[in-house]
Amino acid sequence: MLIIKTTKELIKWRNQCQHFVDLVPTMGALHAGHLSLCEAIKSKTQPDEKRYLVLSIYINPKQFDNLNDLNNYPSTIDEDLRLCRESNVDVLFIPESSDMYAADTSVSVNENCLSLSLCGATRPGHFDGVCLVVSKLFNLVRPSRVAFGKKDFQQIAIIKRLIRDLSYPIELIAVATKREADGLAMSSRNLRLSKEQRAKSALIYAALQSAKNTNTSSSQELCIDEIGRKLEQELSALEFKIDYLTVVNVDTLKSCSSLDSKALLVIACFIGQIRLIDSIMLHD
Ligand code: PAF
Numbered sequence: 001m002l003i004i005k006t007t008k009e010l011i012k013w014r015n016q017c018q019h020f021v022d023l024v025p026t027m028g029a030l031h032a033g034h035l036s037l038c039e040a041i042k043s044k045t046q047p048d049e050k051r052y053l054v055l056s057i058y059i060n061p062k063q064f065d066n067l068n069d070l071n072n073y074p075s076t077i078d079e080d081l082r083l084c085r086e087s088n089v090d091v092l093f094i095p096e097s098s099d100m101y102a103a104d105t106s107v108s109v110n111e112n113c114l115s116l117s118l119c120g121a122t123r124p125g126h127f128d129g130v131c132l133v134v135s136k137l138f139n140l141v142r143p144s145r146v147a148f149g150k151k152d153f154q155q156i157a158i159i160k161r162l163i164r165d166l167s168y169p170i171e172l173i174a175v176a177t178k179r180e181a182d183g184l185a186m187s188s189r190n191l192r193l194s195k196e197q198r199a200k201s202a203l204i205y206a207a208l209q210s211a212k213n214t215n216t217s218s219s220q221e222l223c224i225d226e227i228g229r230k231l232e233q234e235l236s237a238l239e240f241k242i243d244y245l246t247v248v249n250v251d252t253l254k255s256c257s258s259l260d261s262k263a264l265l266v267i268a269c270f271i272g273q274i275r276l277i278d279s280i281m282l283h284d
Helices: 007-016 032-043 067-071 077-086 126-141 153-165 188-192 195-217 224-237
Strands: 002-004 020-026 051-057 091-093 145-149 171-175 241-249 263-271 274-281
Touching (some): 007 126, 020 032, 032 051, 051 077, 051 126, 126 153, 145 153, 153 171, 195 224, 224 263
Parallel strands (some): 002 091, 020 051, 051 091, 145 171
Antiparallel strands (some): 241 263, 263 274
């Protein structure tokens, strides 16, 4: 595995690379969810096809609206290196911030529709930071395929829009949320949960599943407000602070008024200082 630490070196490598390149962008603290992105992208490659897999690790300061969250973002670089080697990553790109951003960076990339609601409403500027860094990674790596996890459903919808609206010739592969044995969606932030918080966090997915089952076992038009109210009561009683809990269309992120095949039940909640998100399609 080649380890590239500067944008200059990456550009040089890319200019010499004769093959198609796949990209898995991450902020490190790698877990099985990230590895499933590598597997998903590799599974699309024909046995006789030569492609390179680039995985980037960069904790992008521009997407953090909260300095405390940035400073506490987990970093497990030795373990990350081991996991990348195990996953047959060809190139690991780990840039420094001083290299990624000029001190007087003044160009931004904004998505002005899908990023305004849900996580975007509580984390102002977050998706601008994501769009900027992802565009830079696309320009540096010039991948033909990129993989993102469905846990970050809003990020996926926005990156699809970025790819379409800026005409990046890139296929986005959306990979199913990887879960712990008790159902908790894998996230690097889970490392920050105390033992007690970790145990409780499994109840988020259990609650989403129970809402889904209520819906499918009763009438098709079970009131969405009713699902929300019941779930909110259940989770608030367990001392989760709900940020949002709603049903949206998975592509447009607009509120769903009927439970159709695109209906996605989404939640963001705080347990202590840690914000967790999860979602479930209400129809398989
Ligand atoms: O999903 C993430 O880990 C980040 O938002 C990403 C896509 C790596 C951009 O920093």
